[in-house]
Every structure is written in structure tokens, then in C-alpha cells.
Amino acid sequence: MTGKPLLDDCFLHDKDRLRHHEALAILKSRLTAIAGTELVKLEYALERILAEDITASRNIPLADNSAVDGYAFRHADFDESGGFFRLQQRIAAGHASAETLGPWAAARIFTGAVMPPGADTVAMQEDCETHSQDGEEFVIVPQGLKWSANCRKAGEDVADGTSILTAGQKLRPQDLAAIASTGQAEVCVYRKLKVALISTGDELRRPGNLITVGDVYDSNHYLLRGLASTVPVEIEDLGILKDDMATVEAALRDAADRFDVILTTGGASRGEEDHILNVLDVLGNRHMWQLAIKPGRPMMFGNIGACVFLGLPGNPVAAMVCFLLYAQPVINLLSGGAFREPQAFQMPSAFEISRKKPDRREFYRGYLDTDDEGRTVAQKFIRDGSGLITGLREADGLIEIPEKVTAIGKGDMVTFLPFSGFGIR
Numbered sequence: 424m425t426g427k428p429l430l431d432d433c434f435l436h437d438k439d440r441l442r443h444h445e446a447l448a449i450l451k452s453r454l455t456a457i458a459g460t461e462l463v464k465l466e467y468a469l470e471r472i473l474a475e476d477i478t479a480s481r482n483i484p485l486a487d488n489s490a491v492d493g494y495a496f497r498h499a500d501f502d503e504s505g506g507f508f509r510l511q512q513r514i515a516a517g518h519a520s521a522e523t524l525g526p527w528a529a530a531r532i533f534t535g536a537v538m539p540p541g542a543d544t545v546a547m548q549e550d551c552e553t554h555s556q557d558g559e560e561f562v563i564v565p566q567g568l569k570w571s572a573n574c575r576k577a578g579e580d581v582a583d584g585t586s587i588l589t590a591g592q593k594l595r596p597q598d599l600a601a602i603a604s605t606g607q608a609e610v611c612v613y614r615k616l617k618v619a620l621i622s623t624g625d626e627l628r629r630p631g632n633l634i635t636v637g638d639v640y641d642s643n644h645y646l647l648r649g650l651a652s653t654v655p656v657e658i659e660d661l662g663i664l665k666d667d668m669a670t671v672e673a674a675l676r677d678a679a680d681r682f683d684v685i686l687t688t689g690g691a692s693r694g695e696e697d698h699i700l701n702v703l704d705v706l707g708n709r710h711m712w713q714l715a716i717k718p719g720r721p722m723m724f725g726n727i728g729a730c731v732f733l734g735l736p737g738n739p740v741a742a743m744v745c746f747l748l749y750a751q752p753v754i755n756l757l758s759g760g761a762f763r764e765p766q767a768f769q770m771p772s773a774f775e776i777s778r779k780k781p782d783r784r785e786f787y788r789g790y791l792d793t794d795d796e797g798r799t800v801a802q803k804f805i806r807d808g809s810g811l812i813t814g815l816r817e818a819d820g821l822i823e824i825p826e827k828v829t830a831i832g833k834g835d836m837v838t839f840l841p842f843s844g845f846g847i848r
């Protein structure tokens with residue numbers, strides 16, 4: 424009897440599945456920014472995506488000022504033996520002086536105070552000696568200070584008219600500081616997308632409820648909620664859907680009308696109980712499904728009307744990997760930002776793989792280690808199961824192994840994608 428060849432090894436067909444780079448190309452080419460814009464105060468702008476270009480409308484700093492607490496003087500009055508200056512004035516930060524510094528005169532000056540007209544160099548107070556004579560104060564500045572020492576020039580941080588930030592950038596704390604330093608109190612950013620978060624599966628229960636054999640706590644909900652904090656979205660929890668076609672169809676139809684993005688987990692595979700795929704085909708269009716990657720093979724992308732549909736696999740490791748590789752850049756792109764590929768470092772492997780299937784890209788859970796020579800190396804979490812949250816928890820990132828690689832030896836260079844590069848702290 425000649426039967427059907429066993430597909431127990433379901434990776435047999437990876438060469439017929441969509442490659443990772445093809446999946447990225449589909450996502451980039453079929454999606455565009457859909458978020459509107461709004462003005463927000465700077466204090467609420469962290470991690471939002473900028474919808475305007477920011478240009479400095481004045482010099483930063485506005486005027487030449489002192490970098491230290493000390494004494495400002497004219498370098499022309501200073502010679503190889505140093506300088507002996509009459510103290511002419513005192514200038515504190517926020518109290519600019521209009522009085523021009525005379526020859527062989529110095530100004531007592533404090534960090535951030537504007538240089539008096541005529542002064543160009545500052546000596547640190549620790550290096551100077553003061554001296555009183557006939558009711559007048561003098562300062563002795565030792566030799567060796569260069570012209571302009573300890574003086575911060577107007578516009579040295581940013582010159583008037585310089586471009587500081589461009590639309591599409593995600594605002595980091597230091598970007599907010601740069602915008603604040605221009606005097607701008609509000610910025611135009613892209614609105615947060617509305618994202619519906621849905622778990623599917625009869626076996627799922629929320630923590631806090633009792634479970635019995637066969638039940639599983641809905642850990643993906645909390646995983647995805649946390650991961651969604653790396654993108655500028657408003658999440659609404661639509662709960663757990665039962666494995667029932669009519670229930671799933673009604674829920675997705677309703678969600679597609681109310682949300683910009685639907686993010687599901689589970690039911691992405693092809694079992695009779697996996698309804699997400701069938702419902703997507705009924706209500707909308709499927710653009711992508713079945714990728715030549717591990718984990719994450721059943722990752723789904725489609726649309727239901729104007730709503731973008733992202734169907735992550737149910738296995739927690741696959742759900743996280745697919746969120747990071749596909750959902751995060753997609754949501755950034757829809758939100759007006761860039762579709763960015765992950766931050767990647769090449770480093771020697773501390774592990775061996777004697778046989779890897781060709782034709783598929785694999786993403787191991789990895790962490791950084793130090794070898795005997797003190798080099799940073801990539802170590803792999805020992806077990807590969809896609810249901811092991813422990814591997815995710817112990818990892819510092821993902822180790823990406825391309826399709827063509829079929830074995831890895833210790834010391835071979837591998838690509839490490841740190842979780843921090845995805846914004847996970």
C-alpha cells in the first residue's frame with residue numbers, strides 16, 4: 424500500500440512557503456500611514472511619532488556663556504606668565520550684563536551666565552587666586568589657558584535654521600529636550616491607532632479564574648499588551664473568543680468597523696477549530712499566511728475593509744517573535760513612522776547546531792555571555808519549544824539564523840537581535 428507521505432515533519436514544504444524577506448516586502452508594499460495627526464503638549468509627546476519637521480528658529484544657546492564658575496577676561500590681556508585682572512563686575516546666570524569689559528579687567532561669572540561684551544575666555548575659579556588691594560579686588564589667572572577656554576559659543580549646540588528632527592521619528596527623551604530647547608511647547612504627532620486585542624481558544628481562561636485539566640491561562644494577552652507599549656497605540660481588550668465560526672465572525676466584523684488594527688493570537692493554523700483564517704477569508708482579504716520561519720509559521724496578515732488584520736500564532740514564543748518581526752514595524756508604518764528592521768549585531772556563537780533545516784529562517788531565544796577570552800558571545804536557550812515562556816524570559820534577544828545555514832559551529836558569527844532594540848526594557 425502506498426500512502427500519503429507523512430507530513431509529521433511539516434517543515435518539508437518550507438521551500439514553498441513565503442520567505443521572511445518576501446513577507447517584509449509584502450507588508451511594506453501594501454501598507455501606508457493611516458493615522459491622523461494632533462497637537463500635543465511636549466509633556467505628553469514621549470514615544471509619539473512626529474508629524475512635522477522641527478527646525479531651530481534661533482541659536483541654541485542664544486548667546487556666548489560661561490561653562491564654569493570662574494572669571495571671564497579678554498584673552499588679548501593674557502600673556503605667557505598669566506594675567507592679573509581687576510574685578511570689574513559680577514554676572515550670575517539669568518542676569519546678562521551690558522557693561523563692556525575694560526582692558527585688564529575680569530568679571531566674576533557663574534556657569535551658564537552670558538559673557539560680558541568684550542570677554543572671550545573664562546578661567547575656572549579653582550585655578551585662580553583673588554587678592555584685595557586698596558579696596559579693590561583682583562584675580563590672578565595662571566598661564567596656559569587657550570583663547571575661548573570654558574566659553575560656550577552661541578549656536579554651538581544648534582545653529583539658527585538647523586533641522587533638528589524630521590516627521591516620522593519616534594520621540595525619545597533627548598528629542599523632547601531638543602524641541603524644548605527651541606522654545607516650542609507643543610508638537611504635531613500622529614494620532615495613536617486604535618488596536619483591538621483578541622485571544623482565541625476554548626481552552627483559554629483569564630488569570631484569577633480557576634482552571635481544570637485542558638484549560639490554559641491567557642498569557643498571550645499580557646504578553647501582547649506589554650509588547651504593544653513599544654508602539655503608539657490605544658489597546659482595547661476584546662477578550663477571549665470561543666472556537667466557533669459564528670462567534671469569531673461576529674466579533675471580527677464588529678471590530679473591523681471600530682478599530683484601525685485587529686491583533687489576534689491563536690486559531691491561525693489550519694485545524695477545524697482554527698476559525699480566524701476562515702473568517703478572514705470570508706470578511707476580508709488574506710495577503711500573507713504560512714511563512715518559512717520558525718517559530719511563527721502561521722503568521723497572518725490581511726484586511727477587513729479599511730482595518731488591518733494581524734493574526735499571530737497561539738504559541739507564546741511564536742506570538743512574541745511575530746509581533747516583533749512583523750506587527751511592530753507594521754504598526755509603526757501605519758502610525759506614520761518607518762518600517763524599521765531590527766537592530767542587529769554580529770557576534771560569535773557559543774553553541775552548536777549540527778543540523779538545521781534548509782529553506783527556513785529560525786529565531787532562537789538567545790542571551791549574551793562572555794567566553795574565556797572575555798569576548799561577548801551569543802548563547803542559545805537550550806530548549807526550542809514554541810510554548811516555553813521560560814525561554815522568552817531568560818533571553819536578552821533573538822538569534823537569527825538565515826535560510827541557507829544548515830549547521831552552526833562554536834565561534835561562527837551569528838546575528839543577535841537584542842530585545843532592547845525592539846524597545847523592550
Ligand SMILES: Nc1nc2c(c(=O)[nH]1)N[C@H]1C(S)=C(S)[C@@H](COP(=O)(O)OP(=O)(O)OC[C@H]3O[C@@H](n4cnc5c(N)ncnc54)[C@H](O)[C@@H]3O)O[C@H]1N2
Nearest residue numbers: 622639640641642643689690691692697720736737738741
Ligand atoms: N497540523 C498542524 N498543526 C500545527 C501546525 C501545522 O502547520 N500543522 N502549526 C503549528 C504551529 S507552527 C503553531 S505556532 C501553532 C499555531 O497554531 P494556532 O495559531 O492555531 O494556535 P492555537 O492552536 O490556538 O494554539 C497553539 C498553542 O498555543 C496556546 N495558546 C493559544 N492562545 C494562547 C494564549 N492566548 N495564551 C497562552 N497560550 C495560548 C494553545 O493553548 C496551544 O497550546 O499550531 C501548530 N500546529
Ligand code: MOO
Nearest residue numbers: 718719720741809
Ligand atoms: O513554529 Mo510555531 O510558529 O510552532 O510556534
